[in-house]
Amino acid sequence: MTPEAVDNPEALPRPDVRPAEPFVVPLPVRERLDNGLTVLRYDMPGQYIHSVRLAIPIALHQEPLAKEGVATIMARTLDEGTARHTALEFARLLERRGVALGAGVGESGLSLDIDVAKRHLDYALDLLRQALVEPAFPSDQVERHISTRLAEIEQERSIAGHRAAAEFWSTYFDPASRASRPVGGRAETVAAVTREDVLAFHARHVAPDEATLVIAGDFTGIDVIASISRALGGWTAQPAYQAPPARPTPDVAPDRARIVVVDRPESVQTEVLVGAPGPDRQVEGGWAPYPLLGFMLGGGPTARLDALLREDKGYTYGVRASFRPRRREGVFLTSGSVRADATVDAVRLLLGVLDGAREGFTDEEVAHGVRYLTLTAPGRYATADAVADEAAALAYDGLTTGFTGQTLRDLTGMDADRVSAAYRRFVDGRWTVVLVGDAAGFIDGVRDLGRGDVTVVPA
């Protein structure tokens, strides 16, 4: 069988692992400017590219119902022309110094990101100020971004994972809730957005009062807070400003525990998305068990879902599970693509793993997961962009990376009983299941699973 024998000498004995040094998650220096802007600074020597993240809390239900998507269009047009510059001029100003500026909207609000070489920081912060404070929202650019968003909606519809997510949210959340509909709006609401809507939304919601600016990078020899004060200290709320409401109440649909099949004839795979309520970061008993649960169930080839569905059955390239915190409460999501003709068995086994986990986790699994999550932390928070991203995501919840450090410390004392109880607290066997694939091939089998009502909708 072996054409040329590869006959290497026996290996040396397997080496031991030396204990890792204690790791402290980078913590910020915190300051609040007179205009209300909170600034979090992370000095990271050797990180020559500075990462700046601005988090502005906005509740999406503050968008007018008929204009949903206006926040997204606003975010995308902030740098498409300002009081002083046309869209092209502004793009050139950014790029001639290699400034990467991005803006987007999510469930928690508006985010603006900048990555820039250290020596161009002041230059970049001034452009950030212009985009934030002086956007002109030229009509032609607003219209262009509306048609781009309309094309994007069509593209998302054609991608199984995106299509599954859209169907999931509309099934999982109550139809009256903003969260049941796409963050970036639907075709009919996006098409209705005008320049005036964008201007008005900007005036009402973009202000420093509740915002947090995170900056991470090598600060050797520069006065970062002076730079930020110079650029953004004069930024103030417009008269129309409305502070974001307190954390919105959850609005899960009463009939969410059911199966929806999005019919895509001739699909060679079925996209599976399964979810149930989960905690937010403020959950009683602490957040630490939940990243661990995600890792043990769906964190890679050693996790329960992949051990069965990938490494044993070969049904999938991989299944991932994670608890996703939202502003209030959260969602536990499991997703993957499975071979079309194995759909019924794959769904049965997948739900079996998730339900079976209510019986608990072993000490060995917990110890393995705790080691992974705590020992990878130094590498996961080694670069300016990684630290800034984490800090910005937490800022919407009024937290800093102190929370990350606390979670890691809490993990080191985790035991199987506590993790298993945390899982049972949320998972009760009632699942929202979305399948995107060729319904004819599996619909009868899925009905026979007895996991709730089955509805078929067109792609």
Added chain:
Amino acid sequence: MPDIAYPLAERTLANGLRVFVSADHTVPTVTVNIWVKVGSRDEVAGRTGLAHLFEHLMFQGSRNVPSGEHFSALLAAGGRVNATTWFDRTNYFETVPKGALELALWLEADRHGRLLDAVTQENLDNQRDVVKEEKRQRYDNSPYGNAMRDVYATIFPQGHPYHHPTIGSMADLEAATLADVHAFFAEHYGPNNSVLTIVGDVTEAEAFGLVEKHFGPLRPTATARVEGTMPVLPPLTEPVRFEHRGPVPNDRLYLAFRLPADGTEDFLAVGLAMDILGGLSSSRMVERLVRTETIATGLSAHPMGLAGGVSLGIVSADVLEGIDPEVVERAICEELERFAAAGPTDEELEAAVAETERSWLSALAGQDERADQISHYAALYDDPGYVNSFLDRVRAVTAAEIRAAATAYLLPQQRAVVAYLVDVEPGQAATSPTISAEDGVQR
């Protein structure tokens, strides 16, 4: 500016393994990154996809490591682990707390030297299934998922090593046997066909010592691949075209070009030309097609560096609904002609260099990516110091050189077009006839 100067030490073991160490004590982790000089370009007809399928088997155990334990042992030690396969190479890498460096090297040495004891028909069959699902998920079940496959097949001649995609074909994956796996390992895997880079919180002496300890005893069993031997594939001399009609959300065009091989000054110059044409938000094509004429909803351009006598350049555009794709293609071609005639402005060149600088420094900020770039340029171009010299080389490129490169490689008649078009009449045949690119190969 505080230009980068990462330390770099090199040693070659007696068995031919080239080892690079770059100490970085800012974070208590270490990356181990191995490049094996085998990729899909080395596959034979009827066995496409084998290099990648083989990579999966490298995680299924070796003589002293049970199946799955490579992952579980490193994850439990705080490692982040993966591997990828591409046209020119296969890479294996992990970033671990420094106390686990020796374990990582021991695990790597065992699978790079003693894999076949553990390869079974069962493992092969299972990973074949997994790879088939990977292919379905990433390519076959995605609206434009096979567009790049069609680009390779259209611009590279039949039989050329880059003609087929790394994922391979279902039929070839199905046909792979245990004997193929054994032969593949024997031919390509061994210290004399690999490069190993260590970046992180370790001294050079300790790193070299540990590599010698665990890899030193392996014998130079591979057939070492010699780089720079693939013949130069010159640009197309007239346009070729492939159209696919199917259930795509919008018409999308890919204009592909044969570029010079990576590692050359010409490749740097033509890469900057592509940035200026369509790689930046302020690029000419973006400004005209997306922002001013609004005939495309998006446009991008990028060079894809390859080592074997040719690289690939891609301009892709999403056509606005209601616009004839020919209008978009014509506008792109006009911009190519205009650029070849006059070259870049100083401001355009300044932006392209600044953007390159930021993205390069961002990429090198992490130990893992830095190690990968050191392995990359050492393995394929014998230039491990590229991480430190790249920005100086980019800054040295002149407007005249960029114009010359565009004139040589980015003319409209040198394009291969792959068009993914909305199927307007349901039920119609999914694929139109192909005109293949059979010209211009030098063997």
